Amino acid sequence: MAIESVAKRYVTSSGPVDALDDISLSVAEGEFCTLIGPSGCGKSTLLGMLGGLVMPDRGRLLVAGAPVTGPDPRRVATVFQDAGLFPWRTALENVEFGLELQGVSAERRRRTASELLGPLGLRGFAERYPRELSGGMKQRVAIGRALAIDTKILLMDEPFGALDEQTRVLMGEWLLDIWRRTRKTVIFVTHSLHEALFLSTRVAVMTARPGRIKSVLELTMEYPRSMESPEMVALRAKLWSEIREESLRAMQST
Numbered sequence: 246m247a248i249e250s251v252a253k254r255y256v257t258s259s260g261p262v263d264a265l266d267d268i269s270l271s272v273a274e275g276e277f278c279t280l281i282g283p284s285g286c287g288k289s290t291l292l293g294m295l296g297g298l299v300m301p302d303r304g305r306l307l308v309a310g311a312p313v314t315g316p317d318p319r320r321v322a323t324v325f326q327d328a329g330l331f332p333w334r335t336a337l338e339n340v341e342f343g344l345e346l347q348g349v350s351a352e353r354r355r356r357t358a359s360e361l362l363g364p365l366g367l368r369g370f371a372e373r374y375p376r377e378l379s380g381g382m383k384q385r386v387a388i389g390r391a392l393a394i395d396t397k398i399l400l401m402d403e404p405f406g407a408l409d410e411q412t413r414v415l416m417g418e419w420l421l422d423i424w425r426r427t428r429k430t431v432i433f434v435t436h437s438l439h440e441a442l443f444l445s446t447r448v449a450v451m452t453a454r455p456g457r458i459k460s461v462l463e464l465t466m467e468y469p470r471s472m473e474s475p476e477m478v479a480l481r482a483k484l485w486s487e488i489r490e491e492s493l494r495a496m497q498s499t
């Protein structure tokens with residue numbers, strides 16, 4: 246996957262907003278690449294472009310070697326902060342949804358979705374409706390819906406952003422396990438240093454708007470990672486100082 250010299254300006258009633266300016270990044274197959282940066286630096290815009298929902302003004306985006314021209318649900322699935330479940334569908338039916346759009350037969354849909362419930366930690370919750378599920382469970386259903394269609398690429402825009410700290414940590418552990426088993430390419434947006442360091446093969450720090458890549462951190466430690474190792478503590482301090490600098494800039498410019 247490649248982002249090549251991409252720029253995006255939004256035109257709003259209060260004037261133009263340069264969301265992204267000349268941003269480039271390439272992500273290899275099977276990577277877990279995290280984007281981290283101050284609010285408004287264009288992370289969601291970038292993910293939207295990779296998903297084919299937002300078009301760049303300049304530059305180009307390649308997914309599996311081909312330019313992105315629009316949404317391609319066979320190749321890319323996206324998970325957002327808000328689970329966005331259908332309230333009138335059970336957990337199982339929500340997981341099945343993407344397969345329905347793909348025209349998969351009812352029997353195969355049911356089988357694929359049912360098999361996912363175990364790894365999702367939702368066995369026994371198949372027939373529950375979203376209102377009967379906790380925040381973490383709802384988010385796992387949303388991730389299940391993305392996993393069911395089995396794309397090579399998974400885009401995750403602050404998927405755990407609405408969860409409490411403890412649930413987030415557990416969800417991170419859970420996601421790590423899923424990713425290591427499926428070996429999908431993940432692009433993950435978060436504000437959490439913990440998540441970035443615990444999960445990623447690479448962390449790209451973005452600048453305050455207009456967003457560019459400020460630095461890229463390669464993380465080669467084995468999984469599961471100890472967050473207390475001296476190496477990790479040092480990386481955390483380094484990452485924090487870079488993010489802090491950009492967050493201060495973002496605060497001063499608004």
Ligand SMILES: Nc1ncnc2c1ncn2[C@@H]1O[C@H](COP(=O)(O)OP(=O)(O)O)[C@@H](O)[C@H]1O
Binds near residue numbers: 289
């Ligand atoms: N559809 C839109 N129309 C106008 N401005 C937008 C739109 N989407 C995002 N923006 C602006 O572009 C900038 C980047 O937004 P976004 O990509 O959501 O950043 P992030 O996800 O990093 O917080 C922000 O200033 C935001 O207000």
Ligand SMILES: [Mg+2]
Binds near residue numbers: 288289290402
């Ligand atoms: Mg965002």
